[in-house]
Amino acid sequence: MDNIQLDNTCTPVAVAENIGIPPHGNTLETDHVRKRDLEPSGPQEPGGYLLQTLTRGACQRLPPALIPDIEACNLQQVYTTMLWYVYLWRSGKGSGLERQGGRSMTENLEYYKVFYYAAKTGSLTLAAAELSISQPAVSQAMKQLEGALGAKLFVRSSRGIRLTPEGQVLYEYVKNGYEQISLGEKKLSSMLSLDYGELKIGASDMTLKYYLLPLLEEYHERFPKIRVTVTNAPTPETLSLLRQGKIDFGAVSTPLAKAGEFQTIPVKVKEIEDVFVAGRKFMQYKNHMLDLQELEKLPIISLEGKTSTKRYMDEFLGQNGVKLHSEFELATSDMIVQFALRSLGVGSVVRDFAARYLEDGRLFELRFNKIIPKRNICIVTEAGGFASRAAAEFLAMVSSGAEQKK
Numbered sequence: 001m002d003n004i005q006l007d008n009t010c011t012p013v014a015v016a017e018n019i020g021i022p023p024h025g026n027t028l029e030t031d032h033v034r035k036r037d038l039e040p041s042g043p044q045e046p047g048g049y050l051l052q053t054l055t056r057g058a059c060q061r062l063p064p065a066l067i068p069d070i071e072a073c074n075l076q077q078v079y080t081t082m083l084w085y086v087y088l089w090r091s092g093k094g095s096g097l098e099r100q101g102g103r104s105m106t107e108n109l110e111y112y113k114v115f116y117y118a119a120k121t122g123s124l125t126l127a128a129a130e131l132s133i134s135q136p137a138v139s140q141a142m143k144q145l146e147g148a149l150g151a152k153l154f155v156r157s158s159r160g161i162r163l164t165p166e167g168q169v170l171y172e173y174v175k176n177g178y179e180q181i182s183l184g185e186k187k188l189s190s191m192l193s194l195d196y197g198e199l200k201i202g203a204s205d206m207t208l209k210y211y212l213l214p215l216l217e218e219y220h221e222r223f224p225k226i227r228v229t230v231t232n233a234p235t236p237e238t239l240s241l242l243r244q245g246k247i248d249f250g251a252v253s254t255p256l257a258k259a260g261e262f263q264t265i266p267v268k269v270k271e272i273e274d275v276f277v278a279g280r281k282f283m284q285y286k287n288h289m290l291d292l293q294e295l296e297k298l299p300i301i302s303l304e305g306k307t308s309t310k311r312y313m314d315e316f317l318g319q320n321g322v323k324l325h326s327e328f329e330l331a332t333s334d335m336i337v338q339f340a341l342r343s344l345g346v347g348s349v350v351r352d353f354a355a356r357y358l359e360d361g362r363l364f365e366l367r368f369n370k371i372i373p374k375r376n377i378c379i380v381t382e383a384g385g386f387a388s389r390a391a392a393e394f395l396a397m398v399s400s401g402a403e404q405k406k
Contacts (some may be wrong), residue, residue: 005400017155020167021290045269051086082337084122086207087366088264091327108145108148110141111141111142111144112174112177113131113144113178114127114131114133114138114141114142114145114146115130115141115145115170115171115174116155116171116174116175116178117130118138118142118154118161119154119163119167119171119174119175120175121160122159122160122161122162124138124139124142124160124161125160125162126160126276129215142154149170151164151166151167151170152164152166152167153166153167153170154167166374190225191388191389191390192389194223194225194226194389194390194393195225196225196226197225197226197227197388197389197390198226198227198229198388198390199219199226199227199228199229199248199249199388199391199394200231200246200247200248200391201228201229201230201231201247201248201249201250201251202230202231202233202234202237202238202241202242202246202247202249202250202251202252203230203231203232203238203250203251203252204232204233204234204235204238204251204252204253204307204308205232205307205332205333205334206253206272206333206350206353207231207251207252207253207377208230208251209352210270210352210377211251211267211377211386212230212251215394215397216228216230218397219393219394219397222389223393226390231246231350232302233249234252234305234306234307234308234309235252235253235256235307235308236257236307236308236311237258238250238251238252239252239256239258239261239262239380242262242380242381242382243261243382245382245385248381248387248388248390248391248394249379249380249381249387249391249394249395250379250380250382251377251378251379252308252377252378252379253272253308253309253312253376253377253378254375254376254377254378255312255375255377256378256380260383261383262380262381262382262383263380263381263382263383263384263385264378264379264380265378265379265380265381265395265398265399266376266378267376267378267379267398268338271354271374271375271376272350272352272374272375272376272377273350273351273352273372273374274309274312274313274316274349274350274351274372274375275348275350275351275354275365275366276295276346276347276348276349276365276373277337277340277346277347277349277354277357277358277363277364277365277366278340278343278345278346278347278363278364279340279341279342279343279362279363280343280347281343282298282343283364285362285366287353287367288367289367289368289369290366290367290368290369291368291369292317292320292322292368292369292370293321293322294324295317295324295346296322296323296324298323298345298346298369299327299328299344299345300324300326300327300328300345300346300347300348301326301327301328301329301330301336301339301344301345301346301347301348302324302326302328302329302330302342302348303329303330303331303332303333303336303348304329304330304331305329307347309333309348309350310348311356312375313348313372316372316373320370324348327344327345328344328345333349333350334353336348336349337349337353337354337357337363340354340363341357341362341363346366351365379395379398381395
């Protein structure tokens, strides 16, 4: 028994062979230990009270999981612990190593912290000062870590301590980890103080041009280090991006489909006016009051796809028995205006996009005997969602502006 040699990769089966336990059965009655000695004696992990009393002195080489935390034991305790490993193995309760082996990385995190400062300062005393703990506590933590890893990490010298080759390898990884954690904390602090971060917004051409731009200008002046990303998309796509968590909020136009999914912040800006505009080739319609049904006879230029503007106009006209047949479907309202200027048709557009041309007379607005209801702009966020620090500050600015305009 005094010459037990256990390889660092040994299994409970190898342990059994090394210490002479018969390789059969679950009964572990021997001259040295009774089965009841292997049963739990308290709230500790079964057998853990024995494992904690193992030392290198009992065996010249032990598997890492068996290296002791306390430097006091006797051979009988070593033998009993080995028996417990075999008992677990044979009884189908696992290898024992996985239940009782050294501490996991998570459990060792505090030891790694102590190790980092000890290696960084080259002194247990300085490490203790950095951590605001006693030097004996640092020494004990180092012993615990060395015991859990099964390797010598430090050697003492006249100038303090120095790393062993194994300790140096470990330190390079631990150092990188702690430095990354430190950088992460600094980045987090920068985000909270708005010195770093990103604001992600979804907006249509109309809400961006006629509402968001002035707010973004003010926001950027106040928080120049915040990166702003604007995804230019129609309202339905903006709402889809919000559902997927790809944007912090959207600036959209009402009415909203499935409005209950979102939290809305109404904004008091100029209302959205949907109009039909035309150029010189359609002068016969100028200053005439028209029925909405007249639109079915005209070449219409409208937005393509499922934009909120197109959907709104289609629904409004549908309620009045009118179905439009677009001759041109374009991607942007600005292009609709350009087509209307060339008299390629009658443009269905938000009035703001055509305002300058209506004022200088190059376009005119068709008049109808039924008023097209106006719409509004609102900010939408995910109901119950979390807003980043950068987004929360922008939303507070929006809410403040809305309150002032009431």
